Amino acid sequence: MLATIGLSAVAMTTIVGLRYLLASGAFAWATKYKRPGLYRGLSSQIKREIGWSLFSAAIYGIPAGIIAWGWQQYGWTRIYEDWAAYPLWYLPLSVLLYLFAHDTWFYWTHRWMHIPRWFRLAHAVHHASRPPTAWAAMSFHPIEALTGAIVIPFLVLLIPIHVSMLGLVLTIMTVMGITNHMGWEIFPRWLVHSHLGHWLITASHHQRHHERYQCNYGLYFRFWDHLCGTDRGLSEP
Template sequence: MIQISGPATFWLTALLLLIIIFGRYVLFSLTFWWLFKVSMKTQFAHRAVQTRPRKPGQDWREIGWSLLTSLIFTAIAMGMILAYQAGYTKIYTNLRDYPLAWFPISIILVLFIHETYYYWLHRWMHRPAVYKWVHKTHHDSITTSPWTAFSFHPIESTLQAIIIPALTFVVPLHISAVGIILLIMTLSSAVNHLNTEIYPRNFDHHWLGRWLIGATHHSLHHTQFRFNYGLYFTFWDKWMKTESPDFHKLFGEKTKKMMNDE
């Protein structure tokens, strides 16, 4: 991990992190947007979950909010780096410090805790007194796109950003495990907001697919508001009976065999 030894190193590190965080968002969002909205538009046209046109200028508004989100993520990441240097976190760099089996277990554990935190945070953000101040910015994108992935109000961005750094104080994580978790987070968010169902037919009933959130599942949250609060996985929605009753029917409609559907 980068060692910060003075103001110059601090600001250079912050700039580098901002480029990585915002650049990762742009790379994933642009790739998915181009792949499914431009390159393979004809093949995937029938898989568009919502057909309502996006608002004029919505892409640029989402990119603007996402840049602000990236700045907040950068500030919190800088705090985590300083805490690591001071010896407060449990981040480690030598794989031999813990049994190798702990590496995948730690990733799964953090994803489970993150999912749990986000599900209940998300439900709280939908309380009427909270929603208009914290979560409405994200829901201005009723018809989503990959650019929606990081489009949050600064309060929501902060609430979303603190959980993984906080976990580094209590859960031993290899530095590469942290990177993998952040990569999964960005990839999942881009897929979920794609508004194009990329999973195969009947994947919603597959032993793995039934637990993963995709574009259909999350798009229903943006249109129905009171269902499908999960981040990566569906298990809290299933356990708390907040999964949309329309999900399986809509997923089947969007993934049914058509001439250009492979």
């Protein structure tokens, strides 16, 4: 049994690591094409970002592998595969529930990471990226990586979700984590400055966090930043 769990953890670590390299690599290539020279002189920083990120991949992959093994062997989770198990309207609702729950956890743990003691101990690793690049999305100290790694494994034990919708959640998590750190705005101006954009986090919003630190803590939505008075708007282009 332990060997099987170990193989599952190794497999998930490999998947998370490859997903990071492929996705961040693709957006880094897009940056080189769309914003030539933006990452000039950052090669040493990018190497550090990749190193910390691959270490984080193991921290994310181990609990994910254990949960995946438990789902397949004992049905531990609320992940389901039968499209008829829940009404079709629940499919998008489950995605929103996961994103909002993850965003809530991220907002409050992120604010906690900015308490000076914890910032020096852990979160300073992420903020060492000045400016952040497409490779920085998973550049975390192990303590911070652990706070992020437990979220989805915990949620799948509580909230029903179709396996395809879980894949969508993980895709959104990956894409937004990378695009928020690219250093330039990939989304169109009309969306970023629209009523909808007032509630969504993009690179323009998260870049302000890396500039001022004590603001703009959210991951997907600006709900908690607006509610708690920590939203400081958008960074300049």
